Amino acid sequence: MEKRERGILLEAEKFKENKGVKKEKMGEEAKGEFEPKIIGFTCNWCTYAGADLAGTSRKKYPPNVRLIRLMCSGRLDPMFVLKVLLNGADAVFIGGCHPGECHYIKGNFYARRRIAAIRTILKQFGLDNRVRAEWCSASEGDKFARIMKEMAEDIKKLGPNPMRGKIL
Amino acid sequence: MKGTELKYEDLEGLFKGLLDKKAVDCLILPHKVGNNVAYMMATDKDRIEPPVPAIFAPSFSVNAANIVKGWTIPEKIGIVAKPCEIRAAVELIKLRQMDKESVLLISVDCSGTYKNQDYADHYGEIGDWVDSAKIEELKGKGIAIREACEICDNRFADVGDIGIARVDGEKVLVAGITDMGIEALSALELSLEDKEIERQEEKEKIAADAKKKEEELPKASSVEELEEFLRDCIVCKNCRDMCPVCYCKECFFDQPLGNPVGGDLLNLAELRGAIAVPANQLMYHLTRVYHVSTTCVGCGACEDACPKDIPLTRFYPVIAKKVQEIFEYVPGKDVEEPLPFVTYEEEELEDKLR
Ligand code: SF4
Ligand code: SF4
Numbered sequence: 001m002e003k004r005e006r007g008i009l010l011e012a013e014k015f016k017e018n019k020g021v022k023k024e025k026m027g028e029e030a031k032g033e034f035e036p037k038i039i040g041f042t043c044n045w046c047t048y049a050g051a052d053l054a055g056t057s058r059k060k061y062p063p064n065v066r067l068i069r070l071m072c073s074g075r076l077d078p079m080f081v082l083k084v085l086l087n088g089a090d091a092v093f094i095g096g097c098h099p100g101e102c103h104y105i106k107g108n109f110y111a112r113r114r115i116a117a118i119r120t121i122l123k124q125f126g127l128d129n130r131v132r133a134e135w136c137s138a139s140e141g142d143k144f145a146r147i148m149k150e151m152a153e154d155i156k157k158l159g160p161n162p163m164r165g166k167i168l
Numbered sequence: 169m170k171g172t173e174l175k176y177e178d179l180e181g182l183f184k185g186l187l188d189k190k191a192v193d194c195l196i197l198p199h200k201v202g203n204n205v206a207y208m209m210a211t212d213k214d215r216i217e218p219p220v221p222a223i224f225a226p227s228f229s230v231n232a233a234n235i236v237k238g239w240t241i242p243e244k245i246g247i248v249a250k251p252c253e254i255r256a257a258v259e260l261i262k263l264r265q266m267d268k269e270s271v272l273l274i275s276v277d278c279s280g281t282y283k284n285q286d287y288a289d290h291y292g293e294i295g296d297w298v299d300s301a302k303i304e305e306l307k308g309k310g311i312a313i314r315e316a317c318e319i320c321d322n323r324f325a326d327v328g329d330i331g332i333a334r335v336d337g338e339k340v341l342v343a344g345i346t347d348m349g350i351e352a353l354s355a356l357e358l359s360l361e362d363k364e365i366e367r368q369e370e371k372e373k374i375a376a377d378a379k380k381k382e383e384e385l386p387k388a389s390s391v392e393e394l395e396e397f398l399r400d401c402i403v404c405k406n407c408r409d410m411c412p413v414c415y416c417k418e419c420f421f422d423q424p425l426g427n428p429v430g431g432d433l434l435n436l437a438e439l440r441g442a443i444a445v446p447a448n449q450l451m452y453h454l455t456r457v458y459h460v461s462t463t464c465v466g467c468g469a470c471e472d473a474c475p476k477d478i479p480l481t482r483f484y485p486v487i488a489k490k491v492q493e494i495f496e497y498v499p500g501k502d503v504e505e506p507l508p509f510v511t512y513e514e515e516e517l518e519d520k521l522r
């Protein structure tokens with residue numbers, strides 16, 4: 001009993017901290033034009049490095065994406081995709097090594113099946129065009145920048161995630 | 169297929185024989201309870217009741233595979249059930265929730281079933297078995313089979329180890345489908361011959377009808393419609409518990425992240441500003457439909473279990489079928505075929521990623 005109460009207290013502390021963080025974030029959102037928020041899950045060995053290369057070689061791409069590094073695209077649990085969309089982000093990007101080049105041999109082959117399945121499910125509700133997976137190697141900084149540009153434009157056209165304002 | 173024709177009344181001897189000859193250590197099969205049927209599990213052959221009228225009764229209570237989920241003991245269990253139940257059991261074998269060697273799966277022809285309470289209420293009109301003409305006639309009187317059955321295109325006893333198919337004139341064809349099935353039947357000293365029943369035409373008709381009915385079903389096609397569809401869901405998770413192929417020992421939605429309490433719940437609300445409670449309703453259903461997307465056998469047990477009468481057949485089997493189509497996979501058809509998520513082809517699905 002005591003332990004549980006303490007747990008809640010700790011959580012409540014976290015809650016207070018979070019509150020500040022959130023306010024800050026909201027302030028940073030530009031008023032006026034819709035700026036899509038894209039969450040990218042990128043493989044450590046390829047797309048994440050590709051993004052790095054795009055950065056260091058000063059390739060311009062829109063700042064809409066927040067990257068989360070995975071050790072392999074095979075680490076992507078499709079629940080991540082659901083969670084991201086439910087929490088109101090506008091799109092999900094998934095980047096992995098080219099088929100046949102996964103550092104764990106077949107992680108991206110499994111990932112491809114999972115992504116195809118979750119996109120098929122989301123398609124029923126018109127959400128599949130908010131999820132995009134690409135194979136992008138560490139040397140393809142150009143490609144990464146191009147995809148980000150395309151995605152930002154596509155999602156701008158699509159408009160905000162319909163789940164965003166909802167009480168779900 | 170190696171099989172033999174038997175009369176209805178011979179089935180009693182067949183099931184008794186399976187226990188007697190130790191082809192199985194116990195047997196799950198339907199039996200009559202008042203106006204309805206329910207499953208029983210027998211170890212003593214003398215407790216087996218005459219299988220007809222129960223065995224072809226169009227009544228669905230629980231998916232029998234759900235009862236044996238986690239049957240990891242070496243003793244062998246036989247299950248006499250409808251094709252969707254047997255197919256669920258096959259999926260459970262592939263998911264390593266059952267050992268192939270310790271189950272003998274016996275499928276029975278099915279024409280579609282009524283919710284078991286509807287069956288009992290209208291037993292006088294429905295009777296011990298139905299065919300498609302009877303189903304139509306009863307539908308006119310407002311007695312309808314379950315939606316899951318309307319869209320089911322796997323109604324023949326051609327799955328599992330043994331199939332019991334109905335042929336004309338109160339006769340059945342009992343056939344071994346796998347080696348294990350043939351072995352079990354041989355132990356009963358039945359004379360097995362090469363038998364085929366020509367049902368391809370009927371099969372295609374059922375498939376075409378089922379597809380048409382499925383297309384006609386109302387479906388949620390946007391976030392708004394999905395929200396409306398799930399409006400009454402209280403996240404009791406009965407649909408999960410009664411689903412034969414939802415098998416996790418520790419469901420995500422029973423853990424703190426999936427079922428947040430106290431501070432966790434507060435944090436979730438804070439993250440989004442406002443959330444629906446009980447929390448994670450939409451996350452639960454979308455996750456579950458992904459988890460069963462390749463293995464859902466379309467039995468409709470989820471819908472039957474829903475205390476809020478949400479027509480879940482329009483969600484789970486309908487969506488799962490779309491996923492199964494991209495992998496060209498029919499759950500429960502072949503125990504040797506790998507589950508779609510544990511295999512891959514080097515070149516595939518590139519058009520489904522973006
Ligand atoms: S889903 Fe198919 S096999 Fe199962 S009870 Fe209905 S018609 Fe029979
Ligand atoms: S999701 Fe529903 S229809 Fe599909 S297998 Fe589970 S209980 Fe049966």
Ligand code: SF4
Pocket residue numbers: 400401402403404405406407408473474475476477478480
């Ligand atoms: S059984 Fe019905 S109310 Fe319960 S969680 Fe499933 S859909 Fe919701």
Ligand code: FES
Pocket residue numbers: 043044045046071072073074096097101102103104105107108
């Ligand atoms: S290591 Fe990059 S996808 Fe597997």
